[in-house]
Amino acid sequence: MAPAMVLLALFLWLSHPAALYAASAPYKAVFTFGGLSERSGVLFVAKDAGIFQKHGLDAQIVNVRSGPIGMAAIASGETQFHVGSATGASIGAMAGGLDLVFIAGLINKLDGAFVVAPSIRTPSDLKGKRIGLQSIGGGIWMFTMLALEHWGLSPERDNIQLRVIGDQSVLAQAVASDIIDGAYLGYTFGAQMERQGFRILADLAKLGIPYQGLGVMARRSFVDRSPDVAERALRALVETIAFINKPDNKAAVTKSLARGLRLQKVEDAAAGYEMMKILYDRRIYASPDGLRNVLRLLGKSNESIRRLKVEDVVDDRIVRKLEKEGLF
Structure with missing residues (x-):
């Protein structure tokens, strides 16, 4: 190959985000999640299939027993992301002054x-x-x-x-x-x-009940400080959703789900796998209607939550960037 062609090929390879991430040391990121169901399967698959690694993340996936534990971990800086629903714990933390926001929405309806x-x-x-x-x-x-x-x-x-x-x-x-x-x-x-x-x-x-069923949360200050890390995480999750929907990956996805849910038999994950193919939104925006529903319900007994607006709890700058690129 002529030297000019070699340089062009190298330039094109390095211009791809995944190639840039691969050329640098992976960032150690901790993702917590609370719900032990197929809804969290996107995390299991992203880890097991090497998609987080491909996007330059050395990801640790940690199941927490309750939302308050996840909120405490992210508030202290021990973790970078919490993947979960809009709940009393997450919305309450936001109302209490923690600069926590939804940077993406993966499931935007009630399910299960x-x-x-x-x-x-x-x-x-x-x-x-x-x-x-x-x-x-x-x-x-x-x-x-x-x-x-x-x-x-x-x-x-x-x-x-x-x-x-x-x-x-x-x-x-x-x-x-x-x-x-x-x-x-x-x-x-x-x-x-x-x-x-x-x-x-x-x-x-x-x-048909709107709800922020599964979203990616991070501190706004973390996104300000490390937007590239948040972007890597969302790119990996978009790719994982596409991976889950490819029939050729059924065995790998089912195996990841069974392992993540601690099922004794891989075949027990079959129903969950079938639902995973239709649960996740390809356009990973957080759901304004779903969040309004949550704020309304929780606001009945909490004045601080009642004062919150959707724009207070969402930061979609990275999702908008990815959509502009044509990623989804």
């Missing part, structure tokens, strides 16, 4: 399965029943409250007992053991319960 005992046939049958949660104000609480509101139910008026039980694997066991009468579960655990004879009262995605 509301699983109940076989004797419960309609939403009105939930009156007087025990519903399990992972925490008060957390993602599962938000999903549950928005679903109950959609059905015209009120925990106080209708004597619906909300009980803090644990994460989704524990909630599934609690429903199976008759400790509770129902709970929100992701599609992976929901499918397992349905095979055992329990009822899917509703596929929440079909209710």
Whole structure:
């Protein structure tokens, strides 16, 4: 090859963002997430398939037991990103003065399965029943409250007992053991319960309720200081969503999901894999309508949250840059 052609090829290679990242030492970034379901599968796949590494990130994926733990970690600088829902913990931290913002939205609607005992046939049958949660104000609480509101139910008026039980694997066991009468579960655990004879009262995605179901959060000061790191993270996630949707990658995605959810059998992740293909938005903007819904619900009992506006909790500068480039 002529010297001029070699130089041109080198220039074109180095002009590609992934090539530039590969030429430098990877940035160590910690991503926390709270929801143990297929919704967080995009992180498992990005790590296992080497997509984070391709974009110059030495990513550590850490499951935290509750939103407040994730918020404390990001506030202290121990972590750079939290991938989760708009909840009492995240929105409360924003209202309390933490410069936390959604820099992207990956799932912008309510999703998952509301699983109940076989004797419960309609939403009105939930009156007087025990519903399990992972925490008060957390993602599962938000999903549950928005679903109950959609059905015209009120925990106080209708004597619906909300009980803090644990994460989704524990909630599934609690429903199976008759400790509770129902709970929100992701599609992976929901499918397992349905095979055992329990009822899917509703596929929440079909209710059409706007919600910031999964977003990428970071401190605004971190994005100001290290915009390249935030950009690497979002580029990697966009590529991962495309990777998940390619049929040839089914085995790799299912294996990552099974490992991330700590399932005993890879085939138990099949239902979750099928949902992952349609859950994620290709245009990874945060959802204004979904966030307004959350601010409205949480603002009923919190004046600081009631004063927040969508623009206070979103920073979409990097997403706009990526769209302008034609990445999605």
